Amino acid sequence: MDFGLSRQQEMLKQAARQFAETRVGPRVREADEGGDFPFDLVQQMGQMGFIGLVNSREYGGSAMGHLARIIVIEEMARVYPSLGFFFQAGNLLMYALENFGNEEQKGRCLPALCKGTKVSAFAVTEQSGGSDPSAMMTMASRNQTGYVVNGRKTYITNADVADLLGFVARSEGGFSAFFVEKGTPGFEVTRREPRAGFRCIPVNELSFTDCHVPPANLIGQEGRGMAAALPTISAIGRTGAAGVALGATQGAYEGALKFCRERVLYGKPISDLQALQFMLVEMNTDIEAARWIAYRPAVLLDQGKTVKDLGVEIARAKLLTVDVALRHCLKAQQAMGAYGQSPEYRVEMYLRAMLELLTAGGTQEIMKVVIGRAITG
Ligand SMILES: Cc1cc2nc3c(=O)[nH]c(=O)nc-3n(C[C@H](O)[C@H](O)[C@H](O)COP(=O)(O)OP(=O)(O)OC[C@H]3O[C@@H](n4cnc5c(N)ncnc54)[C@H](O)[C@@H]3O)c2cc1C
Numbered sequence: 001m002d003f004g005l006s007r008q009q010e011m012l013k014q015a016a017r018q019f020a021e022t023r024v025g026p027r028v029r030e031a032d033e034g035g036d037f038p039f040d041l042v043q044q045m046g047q048m049g050f051i052g053l054v055n056s057r058e059y060g061g062s063a064m065g066h067l068a069r070i071i072v073i074e075e076m077a078r079v080y081p082s083l084g085f086f087f088q089a090g091n092l093l094m095y096a097l098e099n100f101g102n103e104e105q106k107g108r109c110l111p112a113l114c115k116g117t118k119v120s121a122f123a124v125t126e127q128s129g130g131s132d133p134s135a136m137m138t139m140a141s142r143n144q145t146g147y148v149v150n151g152r153k154t155y156i157t158n159a160d161v162a163d164l165l166g167f168v169a170r171s172e173g174g175f176s177a178f179f180v181e182k183g184t185p186g187f188e189v190t191r192r193e194p195r196a197g198f199r200c201i202p203v204n205e206l207s208f209t210d211c212h213v214p215p216a217n218l219i220g221q222e223g224r225g226m227a228a229a230l231p232t233i234s235a236i237g238r239t240g241a242a243g244v245a246l247g248a249t250q251g252a253y254e255g256a257l258k259f260c261r262e263r264v265l266y267g268k269p270i271s272d273l274q275a276l277q278f279m280l281v282e283m284n285t286d287i288e289a290a291r292w293i294a295y296r297p298a299v300l301l302d303q304g305k306t307v308k309d310l311g312v313e314i315a316r317a318k319l320l321t322v323d324v325a326l327r328h329c330l331k332a333q334q335a336m337g338a339y340g341q342s343p344e345y346r347v348e349m350y351l352r353a354m355l356e357l358l359t360a361g362g363t364q365e366i367m368k369v370v371i372g373r374a375i376t377g
Helices: 007-034 039-047 066-079 081-090 092-100 103-115 225-262 274-302 311-335 337-341 347-357 364-376
Strands: 120-123 139-143 146-157 164-171 174-181 187-192 203-213
Touching: 007 039, 007 066, 007 081, 039 081, 039 103, 066 081, 066 225, 066 274, 081 092, 081 120, 081 146, 081 225, 081 347, 092 103, 092 120, 092 164, 092 174, 092 225, 120 146, 146 164, 146 174, 164 225, 174 203, 174 225, 225 274, 225 311, 225 347, 274 311, 311 337, 311 347, 311 364, 337 347
Parallel strands: 120 164, 139 164
Antiparallel strands: 139 146, 146 203, 164 174, 187 203
C-alpha cells in the first residue's frame, strides 16, 4: 500500500527501513536485554533527519510533516518497537516549543533536539491520575525572579536521559507549561519504573523541590498550559502510539509468516494449514486497515487541519491500532508454538511492548470517551 506517498516520502520510508534493518536490527537483543538507552542510535537517527520531521527548517527540522513522521516510527517499530516509542515521547516537547514557544526558545532548544545530540521529555502525569490532568498538584508559584516549582510527576518517558524536560504545573490563572534543563537545582529524577515492554526507553518518576524556573522557560502564556499540552499529546503522543502499534504488528506478522513458511509438520509447511493461513490472513487484512486509520490524521494534519478538528480521528487511530496490535502480536506468537516464546525469534518482544500502549498516550478507555462524546453529542 502506498497511500499516495510522495516520492520524497517513499525515499524516506526506504531510508528508514534500511536504517532499521541494518543498524537497529543487529542491536535489538542486546538493547532489549541490557535496557540501556541507545544514545548512539538516537544520534544517528538525528543525523539521518528522522527526528525533526515536524519541526521547521529554520530550527533544524525538515518540515516533511506528520505522515513522514508516522512512516519513520512505523519502520523503526517494525524492527524494534522501543525505538519507535522513543519518538512517541521524544517529539512532544519539540512540538510544544515549535507551536507554542517563542523564537528565542526555539533557537535555544530545537536544533540540538532535531539533530539528536539532545533528548527531551514531557511531563504531565502525576499520581493523582493521568486521565484527569486537572487533578495535578505540582505548583509553580511566581516570585520576583520567575517561578518556584514544587511537586512530583510519574511515568515520564525519557526523563532519565533527557537534557530538557517540558512539564505542566498549576499556576496563577490555571495551568502553565514550562521546561527545565537537566541539572537545574531542585529538579531530580527519583526512580526508574521497572517494565517489561519498551525496555531500553526509561520511564521515570521525578520531583521538583523549590526548583527555580526563569520566566524565559515559560512556554506560551501563563495560565494557558493545557492549551499547549493537550494538542501536543494528541498530535504527537497519540499519533505516535498508533505508528508504534502499526509497525510492531507488521513486524510480528512478518516474523510469524516467515516461521510458518519454514516450519514443516506432516511433511508440509504449516502455512499450508488453513487454520494458520486464516490467522495470517486476518493479520494481513487488519494491518492494512490499521495503516489507513493511522495515516489518515497525519495526512489531514499535513493538509492544514487543526489538532482540535482531528481529536476524534486521532483517538480512533490510537484505539484501533493498539487493539489490532494486541490481538495480532498474540496470534503471531500462537502461530509459532513454543518458538513464539523464544527471544531468538523476537516475536515475543512485540506483545510485551504493546501492553504499554494500552496506557501510554492516554488509555484505550479515554480514547473511547473522546469518540463517545463526539458521536453522542
Ligand atoms: C510506558 C508509558 C509511558 C508514559 N509516558 C508518559 C510521558 O512521557 N509523559 C506523561 O505525562 N505521562 C506518561 N505516561 C502516563 C500515561 O499518560 C498515563 O499512565 C495515562 O494517562 C493513564 O493514567 P494513569 O496511569 O494514572 O491511570 P488512571 O488515569 O488512574 O486510570 C485508571 C483506569 O481508569 C480508567 N479511566 C480513567 N478515566 C476514565 C473515564 N473517564 N472513563 C472510563 N475509564 C476511565 C483508565 O482507562 C484506566 O483503566 C506514560 C505511561 C506509560 C505506561
